[in-house]
Amino acid sequence: MRIPRLIPELPLLWRELTELSARKRTYVIRSVGAIVILSAVLVLLEGASSRVQAGGMSAGVFNVQLMGIGSVAFPQIVNVLFLAVELLMPAFTCGAIAMEKERNTLGTLFVTRLSPLTIVLEKLGSRLVPMLTILLLTFPVLAFVYSLGGVESSRLYSAVWLLFWESVLYASIGLLCSAWYSTTVAAFVASYVLTGFLVFLTFLMQLPLPTPQMIWRAGELGGIGPGRGRTAFLYSIDSSTLSGLVYATVPVMVAIAGMLLLTRSLLFRRAFVGHSSMLLRIFRRVDGVFQRLNDRAGGVMIIPDRVSLPGLDPVAWREREKKTLGKARYLVRVLMVFEFPVMFLCIMFVMYGNASNSTDMQRVLYLMWAITGMMVAVKAATLISSERTRETLDALLSTSLTNRELLQQKIVGMRRLMLVMGTPLMSVHLTLFLMHVNFGGWDTAAGLVSIGLLLLYFVIAMVASWNLMHLMSWLSLLLGGRSRSQTKSVLLATILLAIWGVSSALFLQTEGGRYRGGYSGYGGYGAYDREYEAYETVQFWRVQKRLFRLDGAVDAAQQFLSAATYGNYRQFSIGSDYGTDSNILLEGLVLAVVLGWHWGLYRFVRWLTLRMSPWILERNDVGVGTGELQRDHTVLMEGTS
Amino acid sequence: MSTGREPAEPAQETGQRTRRIAISIRNLWVSYGKFDAVKGISLDIPQGEVFGFIGPNGAGKSSTFRVLATLQRKFRGQAYVCGLDVLRQPQQVRDVMGFVPDFFGVYEDLTSLEYLHFFAAAYKVPTAKRKSVIDDVLTLTDMSHKAESPVDGLSRGMKQRLALARVLLHDPQVLLLDEPSSGLDPRARIEMRELLKALKEMGKTIVISSHILSELGQLCTRIGIVELGQLVAEGSLQEIYRRLQVMRLIHIRVENASAELEQRVRAIPGVAKLETQVDRWAISLHEDQTSLAELHAGLVEAGTRLTMFQPEAMDMETAFMKLTEGRTI
Numbered sequence: 012m013r014i015p016r017l018i019p020e021l022p023l024l025w026r027e028l029t030e031l032s033a034r035k036r037t038y039v040i041r042s043v044g045a046i047v048i049l050s051a052v053l054v055l056l057e058g059a060s061s062r063v064q065a066g067g068m069s070a071g072v073f074n075v076q077l078m079g080i081g082s083v084a085f086p087q088i089v090n091v092l093f094l095a096v097e098l099l100m101p102a103f104t105c106g107a108i109a110m111e112k113e114r115n116t117l118g119t120l121f122v123t124r125l126s127p128l129t130i131v132l133e134k135l136g137s138r139l140v141p142m143l144t145i146l147l148l149t150f151p152v153l154a155f156v157y158s159l160g161g162v163e164s165s166r167l168y169s170a171v172w173l174l175f176w177e178s179v180l181y182a183s184i185g186l187l188c189s190a191w192y193s194t195t196v197a198a199f200v201a202s203y204v205l206t207g208f209l210v211f212l213t214f215l216m217q218l219p220l221p222t223p224q225m226i227w228r229a230g231e232l233g234g235i236g237p238g239r240g241r242t243a244f245l246y247s248i249d250s251s252t253l254s255g256l257v258y259a260t261v262p263v264m265v266a267i268a269g270m271l272l273l274t275r276s277l278l279f280r281r282a283f284v285g286h287s288s289m290l291l292r293i294f295r296r297v298d299g300v301f302q303r304l305n306d307r308a309g310g311v312m313i314i315p316d317r318v319s320l321p322g323l324d325p326v327a328w329r330e331r332e333k334k335t336l337g338k339a340r341y342l343v344r345v346l347m348v349f350e351f352p353v354m355f356l357c358i359m360f361v362m363y364g365n366a367s368n369s370t371d372m373q374r375v376l377y378l379m380w381a382i383t384g385m386m387v388a389v390k391a392a393t394l395i396s397s398e399r400t401r402e403t404l405d406a407l408l409s410t411s412l413t414n415r416e417l418l419q420q421k422i423v424g425m426r427r428l429m430l431v432m433g434t435p436l437m438s439v440h441l442t443l444f445l446m447h448v449n450f451g452g453w454d455t456a457a458g459l460v461s462i463g464l465l466l467l468y469f470v471i472a473m474v475a476s477w478n479l480m481h482l483m484s485w486l487s488l489l490l491g492g493r494s495r496s497q498t499k500s501v502l503l504a505t506i507l508l509a510i511w512g513v514s515s516a517l518f519l520q521t522e523g524g525r526y527r528g529g530y531s532g533y534g535g536y537g538a539y540d541r542e543y544e545a546y547e548t549v550q551f552w553r554v555q556k557r558l559f560r561l562d563g564a565v566d567a568a569q570q571f572l573s574a575a576t577y578g579n580y581r582q583f584s585i586g587s588d589y590g591t592d593s594n595i596l597l598e599g600l601v602l603a604v605v606l607g608w609h610w611g612l613y614r615f616v617r618w619l620t621l622r623m624s625p626w627i628l629e630r631n632d633v634g635v636g637t638g639e640l641q642r643d644h645t646v647l648m649e650g651t652s
Numbered sequence: 653m654s655t656g657r658e659p660a661e662p663a664q665e666t667g668q669r670t671r672r673i674a675i676s677i678r679n680l681w682v683s684y685g686k687f688d689a690v691k692g693i694s695l696d697i698p699q700g701e702v703f704g705f706i707g708p709n710g711a712g713k714s715s716t717f718r719v720l721a722t723l724q725r726k727f728r729g730q731a732y733v734c735g736l737d738v739l740r741q742p743q744q745v746r747d748v749m750g751f752v753p754d755f756f757g758v759y760e761d762l763t764s765l766e767y768l769h770f771f772a773a774a775y776k777v778p779t780a781k782r783k784s785v786i787d788d789v790l791t792l793t794d795m796s797h798k799a800e801s802p803v804d805g806l807s808r809g810m811k812q813r814l815a816l817a818r819v820l821l822h823d824p825q826v827l828l829l830d831e832p833s834s835g836l837d838p839r840a841r842i843e844m845r846e847l848l849k850a851l852k853e854m855g856k857t858i859v860i861s862s863h864i865l866s867e868l869g870q871l872c873t874r875i876g877i878v879e880l881g882q883l884v885a886e887g888s889l890q891e892i893y894r895r896l897q898v899m900r901l902i903h904i905r906v907e908n909a910s911a912e913l914e915q916r917v918r919a920i921p922g923v924a925k926l927e928t929q930v931d932r933w934a935i936s937l938h939e940d941q942t943s944l945a946e947l948h949a950g951l952v953e954a955g956t957r958l959t960m961f962q963p964e965a966m967d968m969e970t971a972f973m974k975l976t977e978g979r980t981i
Contacts, residue, residue, distance in 0.1 A: 320766065320769045321766075321769055321770050321773040322773065322779065323773065323779075324773070325769075325770045325771070325773035325774045326774070328770070328773070329759065329761075329762070329770060333759070333761040333762060333766075334761065401757040402753075402755045402757035403757040403758065403759060405721075405723060405751070405753040406751075406752075406753065406771075406815070406818065407774065408722075408723055409721050409722070409723065409746060409749070409750070409751040409753075409819075410746060410771060410774035410775050411743065411746050411747055411774065411775050411776045411822070412774050412776075413743065625725065629723070629725055630722065630723055630725060630742070631722065631725055631739065631742045632742065632743070
C-alpha cells in the first residue's frame with residue numbers, strides 16, 4: 012500500500028534552492044548580511060552593558076548588574092533584525108519571477124503541471140529560506156541576551172513570530188513587484204520604493220498600520236509611546252498571549268494573502284511584457300494625451316522636442332537626450348512627481364509645525380535622500396552593465412573613445428537627473444532656511460549675521476548634496492561597472508551603499524551613549540543639555556563620525572543650521588558654556604573639515620574609478636605601450652608568383 | 653607568397669610583387685582561467701586581402717577577433733594591425749580598424765541617422781565632415797531610405813548593414829567582421845556579400861568569420877581553419893584544396909564485382925584503401941601519385957566493368973569536415 016506523502020513534492024522550490032546554493036552571490040549576501048546584523052547586535056549589546064557597567068564595578072569581572080540587561084538589549088536587537096528584513100528581503104525576492112522573464116524560462120514553467128499559485132508559493136518559499144537562515148544565525152545571540160534576564164518568554168516568542176511575518180510580508184511585496192515588472196532592476200527599485208513607503212508611513216509618520224514591526228513596537232512601548240492616539244488598535248492588542256499575537260497579525264496575514272493572490276493573477280498577465288522601460292511607456296502615453304489636447308485646443312508646447320545631434324560628447328549626448336531619465340521633457344515630469352508632494356509636506360510643516368522642531372522636515376529630507384540615493388545608484392551602476400546586456404558595449408569600445416572619456420561622459424549624462432532629484436532636496440533645505448530665518452532683524456548687525464549664516468547654510472547644503480550625489484554616482488559606477496548583468500550591478504551598488512549609509516548611521520550614532528539620555532537626532536538643541544563631556548570633545552567625536560558617514564557633509568550642514576539658529580532661540584539654552592558665537596565658528600570649522608573631506612572622498616573615488624577604467628571596461632587604453640610603430644611587422648611581403 | 657593581386661602600395665627594391673601586411677599575429681594565446689581558447693595561432697594577412705576565418709563553435713575565432721579589435725586585455729604573443737601593436741597602441745589600432753562583433757545590439761532609442769552621428773562622434777570624425785561622410789556610407793550601404801527610421805524597427809539584415817556603415821565612418825583600413833551573415837535570410841545574405849565585394853574593391857582588408865562556407869568560398873582570397881584554438885590550415889583556397897585532395901575519395905560501381913577483382917583494384921598504384929559498401933566501392937586515392945584519369949585506365953585494365961565513376965567533389969564544406977574533427981568545446 013502506498014503511503015501518501017506528507018510533504019508534497021516541490022520541484023520548483025528544490026530547483027530554486029539548488030540554484031541559489033550554486034551561486035556565489037548567495038553566500039556573499041548571506042555572509043555580509045550576517046556580519047552586518049551580528050556586528051550591529053554586538054555593538055548594541057556592548058553599548059547596553061557599558062551603560063550598566065558605568066554604574067560602578069570594574070570591567071572584566073562579572074557584574075551582577077549585567078543581570079537583567081536583556082530588557083535593554085533585546086528590544087534594540089530585535090529592531091535591528093526588523094531593519095535587516097526590510098533591507099534584505101526586497102533584494103532577495105525582486106528577481107524571483109522577473110529573472111525567469113529575463114531568461115525566457117517562465118513559459119516553460121507554465122507548460123508544466125505546476126499551478127500558478129504553486130509557482131508563486133514555491134518562489135516565496137525559496138526566497139524566505141535565505142532570509143530565515145540569516146535570522147536563524149542571530150538566534151543564539153537572542154538566546155544569550157534572553158539568558159541575561161529581563162526578557163519575558165512571551166516577548167521572545169512574539170519576536171520570533173513577528174520577524175517571520177515581517178519576512179513574509181516584505182517577500183510578498185518583492186514577489187508582487189517581480190511579477191509585475193519585466194526586469195529584475197525595475198522590480199528591485201519598485202520593491203524598495205514600496206518597502207520604503209511602508210516604513211515611512213508606519214515608522215516615521217506613525218500611521219496605525221498593523222505591520223509586524225509596529226505590533227512589536229506597540230508591545231514594547233506598552234501603550235506609553237508616541238502616537239498612542241493614532242495607533243489605538245495596536246496598543247489595544249495584548250501581544251503577550253499567543254491568541255493576542257495571532258489576532259494582531261491577522262491583518263498582516265490577510266494583506267499577504269491578498270498580495271500573493273494578486274501575484275498569482277499577474278503571473279500570466281505580465282509574463283511576456285516587453286523589456287522596454289515602463290516609465291518610457293507611461294511618458295509616451297502622457298505625450299499622446301497632451302498631443303491630442305494640443306491638437307484640439309491649439310495649445311502651446313512648453314518643452315518641444317529638440318532635434319539635436321551629438322557634438323564632441325556622443326555618450327553624454329545619448330544619456331542626456333535619448334534616455335528616459337535624460338530628456339528634459341520627461342525629467343520635468345519626474346520633478347513634478349517628487350516636487351509636488353515635497354512642497355505639500357513642506358507647506359504643511361511650515362503651517363502646522365514650529366521652527367524649533369524641524370524633526371518632521373528632517374524625516375522628509377532623509378526620505379528624499381533615500382529615493383535620490385537609490386535612483387542615482389541604480390542609474391550609475393547600470394551605465395555600463397546595461398550596455399553589456401544589450402550587447403552594445405563592444406561596438407562602443409572599438410571606437411576611438413578612451414576609457415576615461417567614456418566613463419566621464421556617462422556620468423556627465425546623469426547630471427540632469429541629479430539636478431532633478433536635487434530640486435526637492437533643495438526645497439526641503441529652503442523650507443528649513445525659511446523656517447529659521449528672521450528677516451525682521453535685517454536692520455541690526457546680529458540679524459544680518461544670522462541671515463547671512465542661514466544663507467550660508469543653504470549654499471553649503473546645496474554643495475554638500477551635489478557632492479554626495481556625485482560621490483554616490485562614481486562609487487556606484489565603480490561597484491557596478493564591471494558586472495555582466497544589471498541585476499548584479501544594482502544589487503552590488505545599492506546594497507553596499509545601503510550598508511555604508513545604515514551601518515554608519517547605526518554604529519556612529521554613538522554619542523547617545525555618552526550622554527545621560529539618547530541623542531535626539533539632528534535638531535540638536537537638546538544636545539547642549541548634556542553633562543558628561545566638554546563641548547569640544549563632543550565636537551571632535553562628531554567630526555570623526557561624520558568623516559565616516561556617507562551623509563556626513565549633509566549631516567554637518569544640518570548641525571550648522573542648528574548652531575546658526577541657536578542664536579535665535581537662546582531661551583532653549585541651559586548651560587552658559589553653550590550657545591555662544593564661538594560655537595557657530597566651531598560648527599563652521601567642523602562643517603568645513605567634513606565638507607572638505609567628503610569632497611576629497613568624491614575626488615578620490617572619481618580618480619580611482621577612472622584609474623580602474625581598463626578593469627571596468629575590460630579594455631586596454633592609451634598609454635599602455637611605447638606608442639611607436641612596430642616596423643618589424645610592416646615589412647613588405649614578397650610576392651613569389 | 654602569391655596572391656594574384658596588385659600591391660596596395662608601390663613595390664620597393666625588388667621586381668617582385670610586394671604588399672604590406674595588414675594583420676600579423678605571432679604565437680597568440682588567449683586564456684580564460686585555466687582554459688586556453690587560442691593556442692599559439694600565427695598568421696599574416698596582407699593588405700587588401702579578404703581573409704576567411706573558419707572553425708567550429710568555440711574554436712577560438714571570436715577570441716582572436718577580440719584581440720585584434722583591442723577588446724581583449726590579457727593575452728600572450730603579439731598582434732599587429734597595420735603595424736600597430738594591439739597591446740601597446742590600442743587607441744591607434746582603433747583608428748585604423750572597424751569591428752563588427754558576432755552579437756551586437758543597437759541603441760533602440762536612436763534613428764539610423766542619429767546612430768551614425770553618434771558613432772561618427774565616437775570615432776572623432778571632424779564635425780564639419782560628418783554629414784558628408786554619413787551620406788556616403790548610407791549610400792554605400794544602401795541605407796539612405798532608412799536614415800530616419802528608428803534603429804529598433806530595422807530588420808536584422810538592415811541592422812547588419814547599419815553596423816557595417818558604422819565601422820566605415822572613420823574609413824578604416826582593416827575590417828573585422830565576426831559572423832556578419834549570421835541569422836540573415838538568403839536575400840540579406842546575398843546583399844551583404846555584394847556589399848563586402850564592393851568594400852574589397854575599395855582595397856579594404858577584410859577578415860571575416862562565417863559558418864556559411866560556400867559564401868566564404870566566393871568571397872575570400874585566403875582562408876584559415878581553426879579548431880580547438882589552433883590554426884589547422886591556412887592559405888589560398890587552391891592551396892588548401894590541393895593539400896586535401898591528396899586522399900581523394902572516388903565512388904565506383906562495378907558490374908562484375910568479385911574478391912579477385914577487388915584484389916586487382918587494390919594493387920593499382922596510388923590506391924590507399926578500398927572500402928566495400930552496399931552498392932559501391934569507395935576508393936581512397938593518393939592523387940599526387942595517380943591522377944583520376946590514370947585510375948580510370950587502371951580500373952579498366954584490371955577488368956572492371958564500370959557503371960559509375962564518381963570522384964567526390966572538393967568544396968569548402970568538405971575541406972572543413974576533413975580538417976576539423978568536430979571537437980567543439
